Amino acid sequence: MSSDSKQYQSSVVINEAVQTLRNGGLVAFPTETVYGLGADAKNPEAIKKIFAAKGRPSNHPLIVHLAAPDKFDQSQIDWVDLLAPWVRDLSEDALKLINAFWPGPLTLVFKKDKSVLNELTGGQETVAIRAPAHPIAQELLRKFKGGVVAPSANRFGKVSPTSAADVRSEFQGMLDLMVLDGGDCEVGIESTIIDLSSGDKAVLLRPGAITPSEIFTQTGVKVYLPEEIKSIAAANEIVASMPRVSGSLKAHYAPTTPLRLYAPGRVLDALSEFPDTKSRVAVVVWDSESSLGLDDHPSIDVEEVVASSNPVTFASRLYRSLRDLDQQGWDLILFPEPPVGEEWDGIRDRLQRACFGSGPSSNNHDNK
Ligand code: TXA
Ligand code: MG
Numbered sequence: 001m002s003s004d005s006k007q008y009q010s011s012v013v014i015n016e017a018v019q020t021l022r023n024g025g026l027v028a029f030p031t032e033t034v035y036g037l038g039a040d041a042k043n044p045e046a047i048k049k050i051f052a053a054k055g056r057p058s059n060h061p062l063i064v065h066l067a068a069p070d071k072f073d074q075s076q077i078d079w080v081d082l083l084a085p086w087v088r089d090l091s092e093d094a095l096k097l098i099n100a101f102w103p104g105p106l107t108l109v110f111k112k113d114k115s116v117l118n119e120l121t122g123g124q125e126t127v128a129i130r131a132p133a134h135p136i137a138q139e140l141l142r143k144f145k146g147g148v149v150a151p152s153a154n155r156f157g158k159v160s161p162t163s164a165a166d167v168r169s170e171f172q173g174m175l176d177l178m179v180l181d182g183g184d185c186e187v188g189i190e191s192t193i194i195d196l197s198s199g200d201k202a203v204l205l206r207p208g209a210i211t212p213s214e215i216f217t218q219t220g221v222k223v224y225l226p227e228e229i230k231s232i233a234a235a236n237e238i239v240a241s242m243p244r245v246s247g248s249l250k251a252h253y254a255p256t257t258p259l260r261l262y263a264p265g266r267v268l269d270a271l272s273e274f275p276d277t278k279s280r281v282a283v284v285v286w287d288s289e290s291s292l293g294l295d296d297h298p299s300i301d302v303e304e305v306v307a308s309s310n311p312v313t314f315a316s317r318l319y320r321s322l323r324d325l326d327q328q329g330w331d332l333i334l335f336p337e338p339p340v341g342e343e344w345d346g347i348r349d350r351l352q353r354a355c356f357g358s359g360p361s362s363n364n365h366d367n368k
Helices: 003-022 045-054 081-084 092-101 135-143 166-170 212-219 227-233 233-240 267-273 313-325 342-357
Strands: 027-029 037-041 063-065 106-111 126-131 192-195 202-206 257-263 280-286 302-308 330-336
Touching: 003 037, 003 135, 027 135, 037 045, 037 135, 081 092, 092 106, 092 212, 202 227, 257 267, 257 342, 267 302, 267 330, 302 313, 313 330, 313 342
Parallel strands: 063 126, 106 192, 257 330, 280 302, 280 330
Antiparallel strands: 027 037, 106 126, 192 202
16 A cells, blocks of 8 residues: 555544544544543543543543644644643743643643533643644544543553554453554653643653653753652642642553563572472563573573663563563563663653553552
């Protein structure tokens, strides 16, 4: 198929997707981070379907996805107009972040306009918004002409999908879902979330591809880590009012196979936790390092899987690897601890939560 005919075909399918959203249905669509499970942000019944499909607690708020301003449409000339129906108080800092990073993998949390549905904010006074960069997501949003709520298109607590096939396998047999296919997601982990709702300090709620230092370099806006905020005496109030983030549960993004991290050079220590002689173990190793030489380990059948030591490439393949390894019937999956450094923070965050929630019986997510 030529890229032109593919483009044409997508447009037809996208029109159908727009209609599905208008009728209160769900549509899964690609973004540059992960696939989202979309519904009309102004339709309470449609929003409830998302919570039911994911098995997600109803007090966990959703992100509203918006189209970027359309240069050819005079009524949608800039972000201020587009955000006005959703957001109270758009600060100068917010506009700096928006102009630098939207459309892109950055979600911003604002004080919400009173018209924003409680069903989507989990009853909170704030609303999370992002403009995804993927062309199919943008086309869908532009044609829909409204906000689309979209959590990652996975069952609650499970690994986020980075391909259309992943989405289908998440909901197979449960839900007859329309899935727009935009290929593999480029970024591979969910957007960075920054809370701007205090009106004072920008606070990092979820690390992602866009890091606080990149934000500082490009905009001059300082993003505080929650720990930093806690240590600022006057900020107690901000912490008390900090919003809930389901991705901040200790167990999240989890495979069913037990998953552990190993410190540099300490694979054997990690393996000794699992003394079962019949164990089949997948050990992920850095492409920059030589083989671990575990072939002749007496009791364990070990296979090495090579991973990129570049954080951008690593992130883009992380969920793909977790899903694939999870399907391959290993008794244990070992990943190397990501190196120290901000560009690895999003990856370390996802891997640690995936470890915590992994294993066949671990469906308990109320552990924060
Ligand atoms: O990259 C992404 O952000 C993907 C794609 C599909 O856009 N979406 C995504 O959605 O990761 P979800 O629902 O899986 O994660 C959204 C996170 C949740 O942890 C939620 O608690 C948080 O955003 N969130 C939503 N509204 C919020 C709010 N008002 N305040 C604080 N956190 C909020
Ligand atoms: Mg999610």
